[in-house]
Amino acid sequence: MCVSMLSVVFAITQGSVNLSPYAVWQALLGQGSGLNQTLVLELRLPRVMAAFATGGLLAVAGALMQILLRNPLADPYVLGISGGASVAALAAILLGISGFLMSGMAFLGAVLSTLLVFGLSARLGNTATMRLLLTGVVIAAGWGALITLMLALAPPHKIPGMLYWLMGDLSYASTPWLAWLVLVPTCLILMPLGRSLNVLARGPLQAAALGVNVKSLERFVFLLASLLTAIAVTTAGSVGFVGLVIPHMLRMVLGNDQRLILPASALAGGCLVTLADTLARTVIAPEQLPVGVITALLGVPTFLYLLQRGRL
Amino acid sequence: MANPMRSLLSISALLLSGWAFVSNALADPICVVDDRGRDVCIDHAAMRIAALSPGATELIYAAGAGDNVVAVVSYSDYPEAAKSVTSVGSHTRLDLERLISLQPDLILAWGTGNPTEQIETLERLGLPVYYVEPHEFEDIARNIDNLGALAGTSQRAKEEAKRFRTGIDVLHERYKQAPRVKTFYQVWDEPLMTMNGSHYISKVVDLCGGDNVFADSPRLIPRLSQEAVLLKNPEAIIAGGMGERNANWLEKWRVFADLLATQKDNLFFVPPSLIQRPTPRLLEGAQILCEKLDIARARR
Amino acid sequence: MTKLKLTQLLAAIPNKSPQPTHALSLTFQAGQMWGILGPNGVGKTTLLHTLAALKAPALGTIELNDQPITELHRLRLAQQIGIMFQEHQDGFPASVLETVLLGRFPHLSPWEMESEQDLALAHAALERLDLAEFAQRALNSLSGGERQRAALAALTAQAPDVWLVDEPTNHLDLHYQVAVMGLLAEQASMEKVVVMSLHDVNVAAQWCSHVLLLYPDRPPIWGKAASLLTQQNLEPLYRQKLAMTELNGKPLFVPIA
Numbered sequence: 044m045c046v047s048m049l050s051v052v053f054a055i056t057q058g059s060v061n062l063s064p065y066a067v068w069q070a071l072l073g074q075g076s077g078l079n080q081t082l083v084l085e086l087r088l089p090r091v092m093a094a095f096a097t098g099g100l101l102a103v104a105g106a107l108m109q110i111l112l113r114n115p116l117a118d119p120y121v122l123g124i125s126g127g128a129s130v131a132a133l134a135a136i137l138l139g140i141s142g143f144l145m146s147g148m149a150f151l152g153a154v155l156s157t158l159l160v161f162g163l164s165a166r167l168g169n170t171a172t173m174r175l176l177l178t179g180v181v182i183a184a185g186w187g188a189l190i191t192l193m194l195a196l197a198p199p200h201k202i203p204g205m206l207y208w209l210m211g212d213l214s215y216a217s218t219p220w221l222a223w224l225v226l227v228p229t230c231l232i233l234m235p236l237g238r239s240l241n242v243l244a245r246g247p248l249q250a251a252a253l254g255v256n257v258k259s260l261e262r263f264v265f266l267l268a269s270l271l272t273a274i275a276v277t278t279a280g281s282v283g284f285v286g287l288v289i290p291h292m293l294r295m296v297l298g299n300d301q302r303l304i305l306p307a308s309a310l311a312g313g314c315l316v317t318l319a320d321t322l323a324r325t326v327i328a329p330e331q332l333p334v335g336v337i338t339a340l341l342g343v344p345t346f347l348y349l350l351q352r353g354r355l
Numbered sequence: 356m357a358n359p360m361r362s363l364l365s366i367s368a369l370l371l372s373g374w375a376f377v378s379n380a381l382a383d384p385i386c387v388v389d390d391r392g393r394d395v396c397i398d399h400a401a402m403r404i405a406a407l408s409p410g411a412t413e414l415i416y417a418a419g420a421g422d423n424v425v426a427v428v429s430y431s432d433y434p435e436a437a438k439s440v441t442s443v444g445s446h447t448r449l450d451l452e453r454l455i456s457l458q459p460d461l462i463l464a465w466g467t468g469n470p471t472e473q474i475e476t477l478e479r480l481g482l483p484v485y486y487v488e489p490h491e492f493e494d495i496a497r498n499i500d501n502l503g504a505l506a507g508t509s510q511r512a513k514e515e516a517k518r519f520r521t522g523i524d525v526l527h528e529r530y531k532q533a534p535r536v537k538t539f540y541q542v543w544d545e546p547l548m549t550m551n552g553s554h555y556i557s558k559v560v561d562l563c564g565g566d567n568v569f570a571d572s573p574r575l576i577p578r579l580s581q582e583a584v585l586l587k588n589p590e591a592i593i594a595g596g597m598g599e600r601n602a603n604w605l606e607k608w609r610v611f612a613d614l615l616a617t618q619k620d621n622l623f624f625v626p627p628s629l630i631q632r633p634t635p636r637l638l639e640g641a642q643i644l645c646e647k648l649d650i651a652r653a654r655r
Numbered sequence: 656m657t658k659l660k661l662t663q664l665l666a667a668i669p670n671k672s673p674q675p676t677h678a679l680s681l682t683f684q685a686g687q688m689w690g691i692l693g694p695n696g697v698g699k700t701t702l703l704h705t706l707a708a709l710k711a712p713a714l715g716t717i718e719l720n721d722q723p724i725t726e727l728h729r730l731r732l733a734q735q736i737g738i739m740f741q742e743h744q745d746g747f748p749a750s751v752l753e754t755v756l757l758g759r760f761p762h763l764s765p766w767e768m769e770s771e772q773d774l775a776l777a778h779a780a781l782e783r784l785d786l787a788e789f790a791q792r793a794l795n796s797l798s799g800g801e802r803q804r805a806a807l808a809a810l811t812a813q814a815p816d817v818w819l820v821d822e823p824t825n826h827l828d829l830h831y832q833v834a835v836m837g838l839l840a841e842q843a844s845m846e847k848v849v850v851m852s853l854h855d856v857n858v859a860a861q862w863c864s865h866v867l868l869l870y871p872d873r874p875p876i877w878g879k880a881a882s883l884l885t886q887q888n889l890e891p892l893y894r895q896k897l898a899m900t901e902l903n904g905k906p907l908f909v910p911i912a
Binding site for chain 3: 109110113114115234235236238239241242244245248249251252253254255256294298299300302
């Protein structure tokens with residue numbers, strides 16, 4: 044909690060323009076020069092909030108999918124769920140749809156993608172890991188190809204609005220409020236569900252034997268994870284590997300209690316993306332990097348390490 | 356959007372950027388129409404201009420307002436003076452913080468290059484945005500006129516616009532009766548790309564009495580196979596590209612002995628910086644291209 | 656007194672059409688220790704899953720204390736009926752203590768954290784199965800036998816009235832076979848219902864008060880272990896010639912080639 048507050052504060056004080064922490068504080072209070080206020084309130088704050096919410100959404104979505112699949116390699120990006128949401132959102136842009144309807148389309152894309160991946164690989168027991176990953180990778184590749192196709196077919200004036208779906212990017216994020224509107228209630232809902240999820244993580248049969256209504260819980264988690272992914276994608280494009288890295292690191296530190304892991308994922312995921320985005324917008328400023336570059340650079344080694352350890 | 360609203364926004368922009376002290380708010384606003392057909396009105400001549408594409412940078416310098424430019428983007432390499440102006444990142448991903456901190460009072464945006472969301476953010480902050488997207492020769496001249504009006508350098512801008520218009524008219528007169536030359540213009544090598552008839556480069560080809568062999572292609576910038584080019588059998592091939600030295604692009608066509616352009620040795624290079632940006636330098640590029648097509652005619 | 660009553664029950668075994676003549680009508684009573692015997696694939700595990708309401712039966716009803724189990728809420732059911740699986744699905748990392756604590760799940764409301772008492776029960780269960788020192792170890796780092804004991808510890812922490820146990824002696828060395836069977840016998844003596852599937856007829860002979868023999872090709876029989884565990888009943892069960900001897904007043908069966 045403290046760390047996440049600190050990371051937000053740090054992110055707000057950092058930028059391509061140097062502002063003293065005092066100047067930032069004044070701007071937040073509505074004092075100081077108009078320019079500083081604009082910089083902090085209009086540019087940095089929304090972006091930092093968007094980054095934090097995106098990270099939180101993705102990390103929770105990842106943690107939920109890992110429970111659902113009982114596989115620590117599950118992640119919305121790796122499994123192509125983000126890709127599905129991206130394709131649907133791109134289609135929405137091409138059709139001239141925006142706002143909530145676009146988020147809705149992204150949600151349907153995410154659900155479709157999840158259905159595909161889970162349907163093709165979920166119910167196969169212990170041998171499913173390889174199959175799951177292959178299914179996810181192939182589906183992600185398919186979505187990638189569709190994105191390229193849509194970009195190639197799009198009229199030129201729509202392309203700048205579409206490019207960020209290629210790799211997660213917060214440069215374009217302007218409305219973090221939808222993401223927060225989803226993230227906060229999600230965390231609240233998950234609190235009482237945490238114990239049921241703990242049981243579900245031990246397998247559907249075990250969970251049923253301990254009194255969990257497995258079917259409806261699985262369906263709920265499944266829809267929730269899709270929703271979280273879709274909102275994250277409409278906020279920042281497909282930022283990769285957050286859902287993989289964060290729950291993994293937290294499990295190493297906090298153990299496996301989902302009542303802890305899920306809210307902690309929201310916080311830690313928020314921190315990670317906030318810091319990654321701070322890096323992305325300052326490291327070679329004025330050139331800006333997509334935040335997805337940074338998370339992927341963190342995520343790929345983690346993924347390979349997990350795979351290598353073979354405890355799957 | 357209605358004019359009063361826009362001026363209200365501009366006023367608030369000025370307030371925001373600390374320009375409230377300037378007290379001639381009663382002066383007549385300057386209004387022009389940008390390339391998206393929108394009215395752009397500002398209350399004072401723009402003194403701090405951000406040009407968010409290399410092309411826009413060239414245009415604002417051409418309009419005589421180079422001294423008023425406070426921000427450019429990567430690859431804004433012409434004129435030489437533009438290289439020393441603060442960069443606010445690449446045109447696809449702007450460093451908005453840096454841009455805002457430079458306190459611009461006019462944004463020259465590139466609709467098909469800058470991210471829609473970022474330009475919207477700038478507009479929301481009350482900054483006046485002028486879209487630069489020329490498609491015709493006249494658009495280039497008109498943009499120079501408009502930018503001159505916005506920056507208070509109308510005199511020089513009008514001269515430059517006139518020079519450009521006259522130059523194009525001269526070429527038009529010279530080549531309108533000339534025998535047509537089937538021409539393939541190569542935008543890029545790998546993948547092989549050209550442009551269709553609605554692109555301004557195609558209009559340069561047309562101006563010089565050439566026929567763009569892919570003018571009817573449905574896409575603005577089609578990707579092609581070599582076969583498609585061989586099938587069209589152009590009489591002249593002209594290569595542009597990113598750098599100034601890409602003769603090997605042309606060498607590749609020499610393999611095809613049956614190709615008319617190869618037989619006649621009509622493989623030409625036009626410096627891309629002179630033709631692949633819709634700026635006043637296009638006139639120079641057009642002159643070179645026209646000369647090349649003249650050479651092709653002479654070899655008949 | 657807890658009782659689990661089966662009426663004309665036929666478990667739904669995949670790829671087999673139910674035969675009404677093989678239906679079960681019997682009652683598992685508190686204090687009894689039942690062993691289900693039968694050859695591989697006859698449906699011992701399926702029957703246990705059916706009794707735990709994890710699988711719908713092909714025919715018939717199951718009543719827990721005169722109430723059909725299909726009418727009981729899942730959570731309430733889990734407070735009273737516990738099952739230990741033969742194949743442990745531990746797909747996701749967890750420590751031994753966490754696994755055992757899950758046994759307390761049915762007894763807590765959604766907002767409740769595990770209390771001191773729950774923790775104490777879990778630790779007692781670990782202690783009972785000699786797993787105290789493994790409490791913080793990752794479950795998947797344990798050997799097969801240790802995992803088997805951890806699963807049984809979880810069931811102990813769950814403390815149901817009806818214990819359904821699938822092959823309790825799997826993976827266990829002789830010492831722990833005896834310890835585990837002793838634990839189950841102790842539960843039976845505390846007026847719990849204990850029903851287990853067993854592949855070892857001698858374990859059944861040694862420990863069970865009652866047995867249920869599932870034949871592949873004829874109707875099942877059930878009743879007191881002492882009267883049913885005979886060569887006539889067992890040889891067709893396993894399609895194997897057996898020799899019988901006695902040890903400490905209990906029968907002992909040995910297959911002969």
